[in-house]
Amino acid sequence: MCYSISQMKQKAYKAALRDGAPQKEIDRLYQDWQESQRTDTEDDQTTPMAYLNGYDHPRLFTLIHDNNWQATRFEWGLIPEWTKSEADALAIRNKTLNARGESMFQKASFKRAAIEQRCLIFVDGFFEYHHKNGRNFPHFVQHSEKDKPLVLGGLWAVWRNPATSEEKYTTSIVTTKGNELMTTIHNNPKLKEPRMPLILTPSNFDTWLKSNREQEIKQLIQPYSSELLEAYPVRRLIGVNGIGDSIQAVEPIHYPDLADQGTLF
Numbered sequence: 001m002c003y004s005i006s007q008m009k010q011k012a013y014k015a016a017l018r019d020g021a022p023q024k025e026i027d028r029l030y031q032d033w034q035e036s037q038r039t040d041t042e043d044d045q046t047t048p049m050a051y052l053n054g055y056d057h058p059r060l061f062t063l064i065h066d067n068n069w070q071a072t073r074f075e076w077g078l079i080p081e082w083t084k085s086e087a088d089a090l091a092i093r094n095k096t097l098n099a100r101g102e103s104m105f106q107k108a109s110f111k112r113a114a115i116e117q118r119c120l121i122f123v124d125g126f127f128e129y130h131h132k133n134g135r136n137f138p139h140f141v142q143h144s145e146k147d148k149p150l151v152l153g154g155l156w157a158v159w160r161n162p163a164t165s166e167e168k169y170t171t172s173i174v175t176t177k178g179n180e181l182m183t184t185i186h187n188n189p190k191l192k193e194p195r196m197p198l199i200l201t202p203s204n205f206d207t208w209l210k211s212n213r214e215q216e217i218k219q220l221i222q223p224y225s226s227e228l229l230e231a232y233p234v235r236r237l238i239g240v241n242g243i244g245d246s247i248q249a250v251e252p253i254h255y256p257d258l259a260d261q262g263t264l265f
Helices: 009-017 024-034 086-095 112-114 179-184 202-211 214-217
Strands: 004-006 060-067 068-076 096-099 116-122 125-132 135-142 150-160 165-175 195-197 231-232
Touching: 060 150, 060 202, 112 116, 112 150, 112 214, 116 165, 116 202, 125 179, 135 179, 150 195, 150 202, 179 231, 202 214
Parallel strands: 068 165, 096 165
Antiparallel strands: 004 125, 060 068, 060 116, 116 150, 125 135, 135 231, 150 165, 165 195
């Protein structure tokens, strides 16, 4: 599954420009992002968003095509438009961080968005856990060309709070079967099979964003090539000794218990 990602804004900003989004939209988003995420320095090496936990429901850098390109930020954890109350909304968003690509057209929470409201989510990479000897070890997965982001397929929705009339824009990351690399890393014994986020290439951005043909969209829901990804162990992310949202979250680390990791990853 995909419950944690890295989305440092500078790389996402540059990638969105390269992949065709209008500069005025990206500039507007970037300025808003700088203000809302401001720290003591504007240096992206110390700005948070290196590690984002889905259960914190961060606002993700997202591109949609709603008549025109639009750059925006949607809260992670999709709230369907039919949700009746704020209490229901708070409960459902923990269950909709991911949308299984194979069933999103049938699931009540996702089926409208699957047909009408899909988006692109630019990330530096994502985190998954490798299980060994009763312990789990976080790994960071990124593009094999380190300067390239991964562009994930997502769904989005707008929910209006009936008590306040406030509109909330939310998103879910679509997942698919894991590739060979993920089979090696994502080996949780409680899961039936390894999973991974749906990673798209520029050649199919238009189809993902604009098509209303279910079969055409389903053809895009495929594992990404292992040859275009690399993975390595990183520090503990959560818990008492967790590094949390720090640039160190994406730095490689050696675990003695993974002495054979070089042959695996």
